[in-house]
Amino acid sequence: MSALHDPHPAPRHLAKAAFSLRPTRVASRLARGEIWYAIGRFARIRRAYSGMRALLERVDRRRVRNHYQGSLFPAFEVADAVATLRSEGVVCGLRLPAETLAEITAFAERQPFVPLQGGPPVAKHDVCGGLLPSGQPAVVGRVVDPEACAAVHRVVYDPALLALARSYLGYRPAITRTQLHWSFVSDAAPDYRRELGQTIDYHFDVAWFNFLYVFFYLTDVDSRSGAHAIICRSHRRKPLSMLWHSARQSDEAVLRRYGAASELTIEGPAGSGFAEDTSCFHKALVPVTRERLALFIHYT
Numbered sequence: 149m150s151a152l153h154d155p156h157p158a159p160r161h162l163a164k165a166a167f168s169l170r171p172t173r174v175a176s177r178l179a180r181g182e183i184w185y186a187i188g189r190f191a192r193i194r195r196a197y198s199g200m201r202a203l204l205e206r207v208d209r210r211r212v213r214n215h216y217q218g219s220l221f222p223a224f225e226v227a228d229a230v231a232t233l234r235s236e237g238v239v240c241g242l243r244l245p246a247e248t249l250a251e252i253t254a255f256a257e258r259q260p261f262v263p264l265q266g267g268p269p270v271a272k273h274d275v276c277g278g279l280l281p282s283g284q285p286a287v288v289g290r291v292v293d294p295e296a297c298a299a300v301h302r303v304v305y306d307p308a309l310l311a312l313a314r315s316y317l318g319y320r321p322a323i324t325r326t327q328l329h330w331s332f333v334s335d336a337a338p339d340y341r342r343e344l345g346q347t348i349d350y351h352f353d354v355a356w357f358n359f360l361y362v363f364f365y366l367t368d369v370d371s372r373s374g375a376h377a378i379i380c381r382s383h384r385r386k387p388l389s390m391l392w393h394s395a396r397q398s399d400e401a402v403l404r405r406y407g408a409a410s411e412l413t414i415e416g417p418a419g420s421g422f423a424e425d426t427s428c429f430h431k432a433l434v435p436v437t438r439e440r441l442a443l444f445i446h447y448t
């Protein structure tokens with residue numbers, strides 16, 4: 149649908165941001181000094197960066213603080229998970245304890261969120277019929293200050309997740325971002341969602357030189373309630389034409405290149421989690437039957 153026919157046109161400043169997803173984005177970010185945006189997409193550069201961080205770590209004598217002793221995921225085999233991540237780009241099989249899930253969900257229900265459209269924080273119970281109090285469609289809500297929830301902090305600094313990130317990245321990660329997001333059921337048009345920045349199209353992340361994401365679903369998720377989809381193994385095999393083009397690609401282009409068999413739609417009950425190298429192509433499916441609550445941890 150064109151913006152002209154969109155019943156909910158995106159605010160003008162956001163529409164401008166969407167245009168910058170075109171190929172010129174690489175050039176403009178280079179001009180802003182963000183060299184990592186251009187070169188962080190190359191596997192060799194990422195490996196070299198890991199090597200340098202590992203070297204620096206060896207000469208750094210500062211003591212590392214362990215926040216927690218035991219893991220919430222005692223059965224999670226870190227070495228096997230790292231091997232799967234390297235070959236597939238994703239590894240499933242994490243599961244939050246029931247009380248951790250309940251604590252995070254209750255926090256997200258009472259904590260306000262900032263809509264993707266921006267503006268003041270909104271209370272969750274003020275979303276009605278897929279609409280924000282402003283009358284705009286509810287698309288994605290970013291819960292304010294997720295680490296204020298003790299259970300979120302407990303998960304982010306879990307020793308098994310830190311060991312996974314350290315082993316995969318090759319160095320001790322600094323945690324850069326923790327996000328707790330609602331994805332709502334609403335009648336927002338695809339173009340409106342894109343212009344706001346909802347990641348409903350296949351893309352790969354260039355968040356820094358190297359990174360690993362851990363995702364948890366906090367609601368039951370299937371292909372009609374906001375599942376995350378990934379093209380397995382695409383972290384290792386990107387043609388130059390895709391590496392140098394916009395990080396966003398159409399479904400057709402991605403499936404033509406990698407084949408339908410490489411596409412994995414991750415469904416799971418509330419509490420299930422997975423780790424992903426988001427330099428794989430990935431996207432979020434639009435929820436149509438049930439809203440989704442998800443926790444994302446970015447280790448870099």
Ligand SMILES: O=C(O)CCC(=O)C(=O)O
Pocket residue numbers: 347353375376377426430431432433
């Ligand atoms: O919400 C999702 O499942 C996808 C998130 C995503 O695409 C991203 O963080 O880059």
